[in-house]
């Protein structure tokens with residue numbers, strides 16, 4: 181759990197130091213700096229902002245860099261400094277580290293913000309990232325495989341983009357990359373599929389809590405991005421001409437996706453009004469054909485928010501159970517950071533009942549929560565659900581603490 185957080189020169193946050201609790205509510209008007217506070221924690225954990233790619237957009241105007249520093253409850257410290265030219269300095273326990281994944285592993289951070297609300301309708305990248313967040317934290321071997329796969333894919337795509345006719349030398353180079361891609365692909369798919377299978381019951385349970393009326397109707401599916409019954413290099417070879425025309429690689433793990441499906445096979449009571457039959461038959465039970473749709477086409481915006489929240493939050497108990505299992509197997513009792521949930525604009529698009537369901541679900545999870553809100557009307561509920569939540573009021577980049 182983050183025990184102390186220090187931020188300097190991130191957007192309108194000049195110098196901030198705060199001592200968070202297990203639950204933290206950040207309240208302030210539009211533009212006061214609430215989201216920037218969440219952004220700082222995300223930056224520390226993932227090495228990038230969830231709002232802008234270029235550091236110069238979030239580094240405070242007229243400053244050269246931004247720094248975020250966190251002390252965890254077991255005294256570990258994590259720090260990141262981002263400079264305008266994107267140079268990054270990372271520190272774990274005062275020692276420089278060269279790989280962001282080391283900090284990500286130390287501080288699993290899960291974000292639920294308004295921009296993720298369209299993830300069901302958008303391209304596959306954000307849904308793939310959702311699955312990969314869990315795979316990264318549960319399968320140690322996944323990240324190196326994924327990095328190696330992406331390196332080879334980049335080389336392949338850059339060659340496909342450069343030419344439509346390969347020389348013999350280029351062809352043999354491409355075939356050796358495809359062999360490498362194929363080996364990584366099999367492992368990446370294996371990790372993803374394992375984690376996906378474990379995740380499904382947790383998702384179903386979470387839907388029962390957050391969207392009970394859809395409990396029997398929503399399900400998840402995983403698509404590997406290629407036909408996993410045939411080695412990827414064989415398929416890449418078969419479609420080489422098409423890829424050369426397109427200028428990029430069309431199939432592979434980078435096209436993996438998850439979908440949420442809605443299904444209905446309810447029977448309804450069809451009241452007949454036919455006078456001749458009315459005397460003998462009051463109602464006829466008609467079995468309607470099963471309807472199947474992408475959930476995004478059926479749910480309201482508020483329901484979609486609950487569904488996306490459910491997709492994310494259902495990953496936490498699985499991650500924690502998995503950690504407990506592997507710690508006991510390895511006899512490793514070293515504590516690991518409590519996952520952090522960042523909830524931006526918590527009340528947006530949710531009615532009172534939905535907010536109550538969401539917060540009471542969250543309060544039961546062993547995680548540290550940072551949530552932002554424009555108004556303080558959620559405070560009574562938060563105080564009911566958490567033991568000693570911290571309330572921070574933000575005004576023009578200045579933060580004050582009220583208990």
Ligand SMILES: Nc1ncnc2c1ncn2[C@@H]1O[C@H](COP(=O)(O)OP(=O)(O)OP(=O)(O)O)[C@@H](O)[C@H]1O
Pocket residue numbers: 190191192208209210211212213214215216217236237238239240241554
């Ligand atoms: N690079 C920057 N340097 C200085 N200030 C910035 C920079 N980028 C954005 N800002 C300012 O920082 C402020 C904080 O924005 P932030 O998005 O954190 O506010 P918020 O409280 O989450 O608002 P909302 O409720 O509208 O989402 C804004 O007023 C914005 O103009």
